[in-house]
Amino acid sequence: MFKKILVANRGEIALRVMRTCREMGISTVAVYSDADRTAPHVLFADEAFGIGPAPSNQSYLMQDKLLEVLKISGADAVHPGYGFLSENTEFASRVTATGATFIGPPANAITLMGDKTAARQQMIKAGVPVVPGTEEPIMDVLAARSIAEKIGFPVLVKAAGGGGGKGMRLVHHAGEFEHTVAQAQREATSAFGDGRVYIEKYLEEPHHIEFQILADTHGNIIHLNERECSIQRRYQKVVEESPSPFMTPDLRAKMGSAAAEAARSCGYTSAGTVEFLVDKYRHFYFLEMNTRLQVEHPVTEMVTQIDLVAEQIKIADGQPLTLSQKDVKSTGHAIECRIYAEDARQDFMPSTGTIKALIIPNGFGTRFDGAIRHGSEVTPFYDPMLGKLVTWGKDRKSALDRMHRALSEFLIAGIETSIGFCDAVIQHPQFRNGPYDTHFYQTYQADLLGKLNEITPEAGLAAGLTAAAHQFQPGSNGKIHANGENKQVSSWVQIRRREQLQ
Amino acid sequence: MKFLAKIQDQEIRFELGTGNGSLKASGEHFEGSLDLQRIYPDGVYSLILNHRSHIITVRNNDELNVQVDGVTTPVTLLDEMALQLEAMGWENVNEKRVGHIIAQIPGLVTHIFKSVGDAVTEGDPLLIMEAMKMENELKAPTSGILQALHIKTGETVDKGQLILEIV
Numbered sequence: 001m002f003k004k005i006l007v008a009n010r011g012e013i014a015l016r017v018m019r020t021c022r023e024m025g026i027s028t029v030a031v032y033s034d035a036d037r038t039a040p041h042v043l044f045a046d047e048a049f050g051i052g053p054a055p056s057n058q059s060y061l062m063q064d065k066l067l068e069v070l071k072i073s074g075a076d077a078v079h080p081g082y083g084f085l086s087e088n089t090e091f092a093s094r095v096t097a098t099g100a101t102f103i104g105p106p107a108n109a110i111t112l113m114g115d116k117t118a119a120r121q122q123m124i125k126a127g128v129p130v131v132p133g134t135e136e137p138i139m140d141v142l143a144a145r146s147i148a149e150k151i152g153f154p155v156l157v158k159a160a161g162g163g164g165g166k167g168m169r170l171v172h173h174a175g176e177f178e179h180t181v182a183q184a185q186r187e188a189t190s191a192f193g194d195g196r197v198y199i200e201k202y203l204e205e206p207h208h209i210e211f212q213i214l215a216d217t218h219g220n221i222i223h224l225n226e227r228e229c230s231i232q233r234r235y236q237k238v239v240e241e242s243p244s245p246f247m248t249p250d251l252r253a254k255m256g257s258a259a260a261e262a263a264r265s266c267g268y269t270s271a272g273t274v275e276f277l278v279d280k281y282r283h284f285y286f287l288e289m290n291t292r293l294q295v296e297h298p299v300t301e302m303v304t305q306i307d308l309v310a311e312q313i314k315i316a317d318g319q320p321l322t323l324s325q326k327d328v329k330s331t332g333h334a335i336e337c338r339i340y341a342e343d344a345r346q347d348f349m350p351s352t353g354t355i356k357a358l359i360i361p362n363g364f365g366t367r368f369d370g371a372i373r374h375g376s377e378v379t380p381f382y383d384p385m386l387g388k389l390v391t392w393g394k395d396r397k398s399a400l401d402r403m404h405r406a407l408s409e410f411l412i413a414g415i416e417t418s419i420g421f422c423d424a425v426i427q428h429p430q431f432r433n434g435p436y437d438t439h440f441y442q443t444y445q446a447d448l449l450g451k452l453n454e455i456t457p458e459a460g461l462a463a464g465l466t467a468a469a470h471q472f473q474p475g476s477n478g479k480i481h482a483n484g485e486n487k488q489v490s491s492w493v494q495i496r497r498r499e500q501l502q
Numbered sequence: 503m504k505f506l507a508k509i510q511d512q513e514i515r516f517e518l519g520t521g522n523g524s525l526k527a528s529g530e531h532f533e534g535s536l537d538l539q540r541i542y543p544d545g546v547y548s549l550i551l552n553h554r555s556h557i558i559t560v561r562n563n564d565e566l567n568v569q570v571d572g573v574t575t576p577v578t579l580l581d582e583m584a585l586q587l588e589a590m591g592w593e594n595v596n597e598k599r600v601g602h603i604i605a606q607i608p609g610l611v612t613h614i615f616k617s618v619g620d621a622v623t624e625g626d627p628l629l630i631m632e633a634m635k636m637e638n639e640l641k642a643p644t645s646g647i648l649q650a651l652h653i654k655t656g657e658t659v660d661k662g663q664l665i666l667e668i669v
Contacts, residue, residue, distance in 0.1 A: 356544035357559065374542070408572065413546050413559040420572050455510055455575050462549055462556045463568040464507030464514045465527055467577045469538055470545055470560040 001317055002026050002077040002101065007041070008066050008091075009081030012371040012387045013293070014041035017079045020309040029073045031066065033059035035379050040371040047073055054381045060084045063091050070100055077101040077316060079309075083383065086292040087114060103316040105215075105291045109266045113289040123286045126265035128258045131277065131285040133200035138181065144199060145177045154202040157184040161194030170202055205280035205437040207246050208232070208287075211259035212300045214311050215269045218320045223256040224304050225330050227296055229275075230438045231425055234348055238418065238441075239425050240296040241335040242303050245396065245434025251282050262289060271297070271312050280437075295338070295388065298369055302334035302392040333399040334392045337407065337422035339370070341384040344421040345452055350384040353377075356414035361406035365392040365399075378415050386417065396434065400426055424451040506585055508578040509568075601644055601668040603628070605659040609638070614655050620648045622668055629666075631659070644668055 005021050006029040007014045018028040018041065030045030035054035042048045049069040052059035059065070061084060070078060078095045080086035086104065089111045095102040104110070113119050123130050132151045137160045138144040148155045148171065157180060159167030167188030171180045181197060189195035212224040228244030229237045243252075259274035266289075273294045275287040297308050306323070315321070342348045355376045360368050370387020372378075378386070391406055393399030407423040425431055428444060441448070455463070507514045516529030526535050537550040545560040559569040566577045580588065609631040616628055622642045631638050650667040653659055 357542035357546040359557075410572075411546075411557055411559075413542065413569070414544065414561075416574070420574075423572070452573070453510070453575070455512075455570065455573055457512060458551075458554065459556070459570040459573060460509040460512040460575075461514055462551050462558060463509050463570045463575060463577055464505070464512075464579070465516065465518070465536055465551065466538060466547055466549055466558045466570075467560055467566055467568050467579050468503075468505045468507060468516070468518055469525055469536075470547070471562070471566075471579060471581075 002075075002313065004029060004046075004073065004075040004077075005103070005313070006031070006066070006070050006073060006075035006078045006100075007045070007081065008060070008078050009084055009086075010036055010039065010041060010060060010371075011382065012369050012385070013081040013083075013295075015044055015371045016369050017081060017293075017309050018044055020307055020313070021079075023307075024310060024313065026313070029069065029075050031060070031069055033381070035377070035381055039376070040373055049073065054379065056084065056381065063088075063094060066091075067094060067098065070095065070098060075100065077103055077313075079103040079312070080292065082292050082295060087290075089114070101316050103270065103312050105268050105270045105272060109268045110291045112266050113291050116288065119288065120286075122265055123262060126261050128262050128265075128286045129284060131200050131203070131287075134198045137196035137198050141178050141181055144181065145174060148177060148199055149174055151199075151201045154204075156200045156202045157181055157197050158200055159184065159188035159192060159194070160196040160198055161188060161192035166191035167197060171199075203277055203279040203283075203285070205439070206230075207244070207278040207435070207437050208237075208275065209244050209246070209255070209278050209284070210273050210275040210290075210294070211256055212294070212297065212308070213259050213263045213268070213272050213274060214308075214315070214321060214323075215263050215272070216315045216321045217269050217318055220321045220324075221260045221263050221268075222321060222323060222325045222328060223259050224300050224306060224308075224328055226252065226255065227294075227299050229296065230436055231431070231440055232438060233441045237296065238338050238340075239336065239422060240299050241333065241396075241399070242299045243330060243333065245436075246278065246282075248282070251278075251284070255284050258284070258286070262286065270315050271308050295385070296336050298367060298388060298390045299334045299336045302367065302390055303330045303332060304328060305331070332392055332394045333396040334390060335396075335399045335403050335426075336388050336390045337403060337426070338388055338418065339386045339410070339412070339422070340418040341378045341386055341415050342418055343416035344418060344449060348418075350380065351378070351416035352380050353415040355412060357411055358413070359409065359411035361389065361409040363406070363409075365402050366406050367391070372412070386412070389422075397432075400432060420452050421448065424448045427451070504582050504585055506580040506588070508580075509575055601646060603640065603643075603665045603667070605631075605663045605665055608658065608660050610658050611653050611655055614651070614653075616648050616651075618648055618651050622646060622648055629653075640665075642668060 004027040007017050021028045028045045030042050030048040031051045032042045033052055033054045051065040077100055085091040087110055089107045092102045092107045120130050134147055154170055154172050157169040167184050169180045169184040171177050184197045185195040188197055208229045209226050211226050215221040226244050226247055227240050227242045229240045231239035262274045263272055271293055273290040276284045277287050278284045301308055341351045343351050355372055358374045367390040368387055372386050389406055391399050391402040393402050403426050407419055410419050504517045516527050519526050525538055534552055539548045541548050547558045549556045549558050556571055561567045567574055568577045611629055612632050613630040624642055624645045626642045628640045628642055646668040649669040653665050
């Protein structure tokens, strides 16, 4: 077993990995940028090394510096966390070349799954369903139309040169195909200077559902069931849960074995995630494979009672899995809310500043994986995710009730956070009823954002009284003294003359 | 001290005072003592109001923002001075007559920043008027062209007098 692990990451994931290391009796090495000298992962670690200025391309992404720390510290393995260099083949290879172990899949599996076209080809070969469509941009409109007819309308026309919905068109029937393709091509040309488009089956009411897999170096592969990740905003997940309210035992068995097959086909080892889209008819299609630990992995840990980081470490050490597929039992229900430093009311704009007060929820079935403390500076240099709040309950209702309770308990003062937005999602009747699809946020945006501004008369009174007391505090003589400027929203601004105040 | 707090569509008038070492509040809709304790140095409070417990954070950057039990809302706070001005009719300047600026109290024009024909952007300082021993800066409530200026520096204006017009 490893004696010392270098965690080549920061924030909550660095801390989360180190926690398991310590439980396993493995010593930990942290790296930090100038902005992170007093960050929680540095305070927790046994050893810590500064690796450069705040911008990540001068610190956390500097392979040479990380390899130097690896050498100086004498660590015998590197855990990359997620993001940064976790899916960088070169880094994985360079770590391995030093004689240390890279805790993750083999470099060739990372390369294969990192290339969308190659991954798609590989899945087709392995018999894993992919979203039907033309793999290459359309050259001949009539040939493309006959492919569309074979796939079945509606189909989506998508730009090859870029995303963000530009050059994207829905085609409902064959009659409008040529006209719509031409429209999409024109739009793609003006948006990306590249008019190439391809077609893909349009999935109705799509769900984003992913499967956690574990593969050892002895050829054993198991899956740890699904996570439902359809609640997204700005193409980023916000709320995840397991099991999925949309899942059936039959579909789970099919998707689980497809996920295991996807991993097997590329010689995968370690923990990994196979992402699928599932339409309203419960047809599922491979989306991509993430060759690393996932942000939302605690959801799986809570229901399966399996520490995924410990499994990654044991697999990297060459140990065989101690579980077979039939040993995997999911108990109860788990849900995760990502706590971002952002303002939902301003289009989820990241919020920076100092955390001036912090109360982290606790209690039965409540877990917070974060890396913040009172006084933490939230800087613009890194991802605005502060941590993940996860609750477990014996069933979905109790997990949601517990999440609502935990969110109400959570206080992060000084910056805007997604706490209120997450609660609006958790409390939304459509979400509570489940199942919901990836259109949830778009469909209920007005409800969700409206709720963020709701203030009861009692809360309003409390706000007014406290604001007044804060601005004009009582002094020792019992009088109210001004403490801070009284801001008025008015076109008339008073300029008090100094001499007149004296 | 008397206050008017505007929170979304609520308007609360109340008076804050102290007695027996604790804060007291009274107003139209309530009467009672409030137990307000600071729990962190930077504007984070525990408020027990009529035996109901709230956690409140007050942030005063460009504007006053108050978070009550997780919901953030802007608060407009008018103190005694501002209330007096309001009582004399200084309020609602920009709401009632957007481009037509009428003197709400008598005063002395001490400085004019713009000339007729100038383009003005909402928020631009237009003039300074001295009244109630204070200098009051009048900012443009709307953007447009300064079409007419009915006063000169050094002149006094009467309440209700049309000062200038922005079109």
